[in-house]
Amino acid sequence: MSANEVTSRRSRRGQEAEATAHQPIRLLTSAATALLLSLASPCSAAPGDSAIVLYNSSVEESKATAAHYFTARGVPANNVIGLPLPTSETMTRKEFREQLQEPLLKALAERGLWKLRADALTREFNLTNSPAVTESSIRYAVLCFGVPLKITRDNSLAEASAEKLPPELHRNEAAVDSELAALPLAAGRHQITSALPNRNYAATNPAALHPTNGILLVARLDGPTAAIARGLVDKALVAERDGLWGRAYFDARGIRDGGYLTGDEWLRKAAETVRRFAFETALDDTAPTFSAGFPLSQIGLYAGWYDGNVSGPFTRDKVEFLPGAVAYHLHSFSAHTLRSADKNWCGPLLAKGATATLGCVEEPFLAGTPDLGVFFHRLTAAGWTLGEAAYAAQGSLSWQTTIVGDPLYRPFGRHPGELHTDLLKRRSPLVAWSHLRVVNLNLAQGTSAAEMVGYLNEQAETKTSAVLLEKLGDLQLKLEKPELAVESWDKALANQPTPQQRVRLLLARAEQLTKLGREIPALVAWQELEKLLPPSPELNRVKERLEEAKVRLKPKK
Incomplete structure (x- = not known):
């Protein structure tokens, strides 16, 4: 056998070995991304002719907002x-009627959008009656x-049917929506x-949420300014095209019993739903709300309770709200x-960049607020519109909840596989989030962290994505490889987080x-954090760690 033949065979064997070494990763990549393709096709987009647009003709900005949405x-x-x-946020019951x-x-x-029962305006009201609307094109x-925004209380109105209600429910103020x-x-x-009880609470079929079944899906384009209000539909459209990405944050209170347990259970259920839907999800299950120092980055979804003001x-x-972000803070x-x-929560969240929110105009009592477990499931895993998800989550109508945002907004209306391919084709940096979704979907299905490290290492986008490099480091730490984790996080820090x-x-x-005993770089890191963090428990913790590091580095006598 000649030297050339040996070299040639070695070369072929090397190529075969290299191919074999990469084959599992290629197979893994195919299997991993296949999960995106296997997801159920979401519902189709809600067409514009399924909505009416209502504006206040006495307010020029209201008409301009309607024109913007119309287009x-x-x-x-x-x-x-x-x-x-x-022209104010309030109206009397008489003005409303x-x-x-x-x-x-x-x-x-008159416009042919609704057809009413012939006896709709004469029959005695009863919850068991069929709805007044028999046909509806919207x-x-x-x-x-x-x-x-809201209807004020009218103490002069007395209803015999309400006499048996508890005293605290003898109220008739309500959200206009x-x-x-x-x-x-x-x-x-x-x-x-x-x-009123909502007969469509926890509905599993979005088609049931229809005027002929007793409900109109009402939401508003509103906020501190008209510009913010108009921007809600613009951001919704961006998210429908490019996907709603980012991280999910849920801020529970650590309640394990008592009357307020329901609120925490809703949040825990919502967090689990969203985690299984492949969002990078953080659940704080302790009493304090997120502090000023909590690193709330790249927000796609948020829900928490219970502070009176932002x-x-x-x-x-x-x-750091991303386009399309949905944020809600439960408070009366x-x-x-x-x-x-x-002031309060809805206005500030919208002013800071949220695309949609929910809130209460007056005291609703906990049971009268949206069920967050239902809301986030319908919005994410079920792929419903904001309007559908919000009203399926409410046990009551004619009460205190308002929905702010485009009710037609469907953040997860595009098939994940189709969206992934589109982002790759457009060379969009958002494809990094889609890769992260692939990883989290696989982890939720039981794929090992080691296999997902292999997947991330194969993606070209990982090298320049702070999002993917952070996840790579997290997985390496889970695999008890802290040195590699630190290396990945260093790369993430160098790629514009x-x-x-x-x-x-x-x-x-x-x-x-x-923990690795690398005291000097640790000291430098704690010092940088001390400069970055505002007064908060996180800053106090950093100061403690910094002092501990200084003690360890102090020369021993």
């Missing part, structure tokens, strides 16, 4: 309705900036004291006003450097 969603002109309404409820009902019938109502949502049920002739990381000048008065960028991602990376890196 963005392709709503037919016949579905755009302007009514002269009060005479200026909004009755004229809207008339317009819907399912959604979009209330535009300038349409009043929630009151209009019940319009198909009895053409506005229902009991207004307390709340707090913690949401008070920063810049909050979270939507008491939408005109403030620093967001400010809050940088804080999270530095915290993880400093802890591992300390």
